[in-house]
Amino acid sequence: MKATAIANANIALIKYWGKRDEKLILPNNGSVSLTLDKLNTITTVEFDKKYDKDILILDDQELKEGEELEKAIKHLDLIREISGIKELAKVVSKNNFPTAAGLASSASGFTALSLAGTKAAGKDLDQKELSILARRSGSGSAARSCVGGFVEWLKGGKEDGTDSYAVQIAPPNHWPELRMLTTIVSTVKKKVSSTAGMDLTVKTSPMYKAWLAAAAEDLEKMRKGVLNKDFKSVGKTAESNCLNMHATMITTHPSLIYWMPTTLEIIHSVLSWRDQGLECYFTIDAGPQVKIICLEKDVPELEKKLKNIKGVKKIIICKPGGGPRLTDNHLF
Amino acid sequence: MKATAIANANIALIKYWGKRDEKLILPNNGSVSLTLDKLNTITTVEFDKKYDKDILILDDQELKEGEELEKAIKHLDLIREISGIKELAKVVSKNNFPTAAGLASSASGFTALSLAGTKAAGKDLDQKELSILARRSGSGSAARSCVGGFVEWLKGGKEDGTDSYAVQIAPPNHWPELRMLTTIVSTVKKKVSSTAGMDLTVKTSPMYKAWLAAAAEDLEKMRKGVLNKDFKSVGKTAESNCLNMHATMITTHPSLIYWMPTTLEIIHSVLSWRDQGLECYFTIDAGPQVKIICLEKDVPELEKKLKNIKGVKKIIICKPGGGPRLTDNHLF
Numbered sequence: 016m017k018a019t020a021i022a023n024a025n026i027a028l029i030k031y032w033g034k035r036d037e038k039l040i041l042p043n044n045g046s047v048s049l050t051l052d053k054l055n056t057i058t059t060v061e062f063d064k065k066y067d068k069d070i071l072i073l074d075d076q077e078l079k080e081g082e083e084l085e086k087a088i089k090h091l092d093l094i095r096e097i098s099g100i101k102e103l104a105k106v107v108s109k110n111n112f113p114t115a116a117g118l119a120s121s122a123s124g125f126t127a128l129s130l131a132g133t134k135a136a137g138k139d140l141d142q143k144e145l146s147i148l149a150r151r152s153g154s155g156s157a158a159r160s161c162v163g164g165f166v167e168w169l170k171g172g173k174e175d176g177t178d179s180y181a182v183q184i185a186p187p188n189h190w191p192e193l194r195m196l197t198t199i200v201s202t203v204k205k206k207v208s209s210t211a212g213m214d215l216t217v218k219t220s221p222m223y224k225a226w227l228a229a230a231a232e233d234l235e236k237m238r239k240g241v242l243n244k245d246f247k248s249v250g251k252t253a254e255s256n257c258l259n260m261h262a263t264m265i266t267t268h269p270s271l272i273y274w275m276p277t278t279l280e281i282i283h284s285v286l287s288w289r290d291q292g293l294e295c296y297f298t299i300d301a302g303p304q305v306k307i308i309c310l311e312k313d314v315p316e317l318e319k320k321l322k323n324i325k326g327v328k329k330i331i332i333c334k335p336g337g338g339p340r341l342t343d344n345h346l347f
Numbered sequence: 348m349k350a351t352a353i354a355n356a357n358i359a360l361i362k363y364w365g366k367r368d369e370k371l372i373l374p375n376n377g378s379v380s381l382t383l384d385k386l387n388t389i390t391t392v393e394f395d396k397k398y399d400k401d402i403l404i405l406d407d408q409e410l411k412e413g414e415e416l417e418k419a420i421k422h423l424d425l426i427r428e429i430s431g432i433k434e435l436a437k438v439v440s441k442n443n444f445p446t447a448a449g450l451a452s453s454a455s456g457f458t459a460l461s462l463a464g465t466k467a468a469g470k471d472l473d474q475k476e477l478s479i480l481a482r483r484s485g486s487g488s489a490a491r492s493c494v495g496g497f498v499e500w501l502k503g504g505k506e507d508g509t510d511s512y513a514v515q516i517a518p519p520n521h522w523p524e525l526r527m528l529t530t531i532v533s534t535v536k537k538k539v540s541s542t543a544g545m546d547l548t549v550k551t552s553p554m555y556k557a558w559l560a561a562a563a564e565d566l567e568k569m570r571k572g573v574l575n576k577d578f579k580s581v582g583k584t585a586e587s588n589c590l591n592m593h594a595t596m597i598t599t600h601p602s603l604i605y606w607m608p609t610t611l612e613i614i615h616s617v618l619s620w621r622d623q624g625l626e627c628y629f630t631i632d633a634g635p636q637v638k639i640i641c642l643e644k645d646v647p648e649l650e651k652k653l654k655n656i657k658g659v660k661k662i663i664i665c666k667p668g669g670g671p672r673l674t675d676n677h678l679f
Contacts, residue, residue: 276608
């Protein structure tokens with residue numbers, strides 16, 4: 016009744032922002048992501064009748080209350096439901112990167128919880144089943160971390176959500192030269208979570224419909240760009256889609272401004288480096304960190320330039336990474 | 348054949364972004380502004396047959412080429428056309444604030460040029476005629492600087508533009524406690540002018556239609572808010588309209604990101620001060636400077652807080668100001 020899983024984070028190249036079903040976590044638009052090899056979560060789950068409540072220890076801290084704990088318990092309930100077990104659980108989870116600062120910690124976290132949890136409950140899910148389960152965690156983008164490489168989370172059309180899950184566009188070794196430089200500019204927890212933020216946007220942004228229409232076009236371009244390894248198209252489309260999402264966030268009431276001063280400094284720097292011939296593009300999730308998409312050959316130059324920006328606390332150089340896997344290295 | 352005029356800058360509370368007629372400078376949406384008492388341009392125009400070209404001296408520098416010079420010469424041509432004169436002109440103009448950094452220098456500049464130019468050419472225009480002429484300068488918001496206090500630039504509907512000009516919603520003394528703190532965070536000239544920027548947005552932003560629809564609603568709210576001196580409504584509507592405009596700019600191809608790191612720092616500060624009970628709102632034009640809307644009673648506290656933000660180079664405290672006027676203090 017104990018299992019441990021490791022899952023990688025993913026960074027969306029075409030963003031997910033807004034649900035059509037809040038209970039089943041069905042998205043208003045399809046999204047595309049890259050699973051990263053360097054940002055991961057390892058999670059051990061044990062179901063046992065000795066526990067009289069669900070215990071969650073995240074990065075060595077026991078969660079006593081709050082949205083994260085509630086989401087985790089709800090997800091454990093879902094795992095118990097599909098597995099037909101009743102035991103409560105102890106969960107120990109570690110991220111190798113800062114939590115809840117726009118680095119997709121919840122995606123890798125809920126994927127690892129889904130895989131370790133179902134295994135500990137005696138169930139073996141296939142990739143599609145795992146992705147549907149992870150999607151329902153309330154951190155929808157966890158659906159994508161269930162698959163390695165270049166991934167599309169299908170929007171789906173069915174009311175029951177059985178056709179909304181992640182599929183692989185191409186495996187990690189399809190494009191081994193692609194790099195994503197993840198900068199960390201702030202480790203402060205964001206004020207408004209992605210979950211709360213996207214619900215506000217759907218309800219209040221005058222730009223939301225335009226965002227959806229543009230995202231649908233961007234998704235087609237991105238899928239083609241990835242398959243053709245067309246770096247310019249992938250970079251431009253990712254950047255433009257990211258800007259559309261942030262524009263839509265900014266027009267939410269109250270306004271969601273996830274950018275920090277250093278975020279903006281990196282944005283302007285990337286635009287100016289590109290003007291000077293260094294081909295790189297940025298993407299930013301619901302947080303202040305900037306991820307830079309580039310090719311392997313330009314990593315040393317970019318790393319040097321990024322280190323000269325005062326607010327950049329850390330740079331993590333990622334390649335396309337694989338899907339989640341089980342391990343025997345239990346955390347307790 | 349020589350005349351001098353002083354005109355105040357204005358800051359839009361409901362922004363103008365995008366034209367329906369590029370030749371007559373007819374806007375896609377109506378806008379509302381506050382004419383400010385502290386930011387002004389003084390301009391002397393002399394038409395004389397001794398000049399063998401139009402000479403423009405702006406802030407002690409003769410302009411030899413570029414968009415600004417071309418726009419000024421075109422405007423002098425228009426003044427000559429409506430006045431029936433042929434002489435070329437010498438124009439000397441001074442701003443008491445930095446040019447082309449999003450502080451509406453072109454609005455006060457072209458209003459002063461319109462008034463001094465027509466007077467020097469022997470014409471006396473009424474306010475409506477002056478506003479239509481200033482509008483056609485290519486810096487449309489100059490239409491608004493022709494009127495004092497709280498001003499609406501009517502969108503108009505006619506093809507010839509005769510119904511698109513500025514009218515007063517309320518005079519400066521309607522709301523003498525209102526203040527606008529203009530911060531200067533950068534005096535670098537912006538890369539993309541408002542004129543070029545708005546044309547790009549109209550052509551390429553997927554959010555532009557949504558911007559127009561929201562701006563029309565905002566305008567109605569703003570007019571009512573000003574007439575009722577409803578500070579909260581005026582502040583919230585101005586801030587939201589500004590964010591919608593910047594969102595639309597950001598989604599332009601190529602992206603127009605006028606914010607600088609300090610811009611964003613002030614935005615976050617204003618939002619947090621307001622959370623703490625200090626009622627203030629921001630608005631930002633096509634540039635990095637942030638203007639803070641507040642009431643007289645809160646100026647000392649806000650000024651103190653703003654001075655603690657490292658990137659703030661200057662703070663100018665403005666009240667509602669009057670329309671343009673002639674003076675005998677010629678600059679040459």
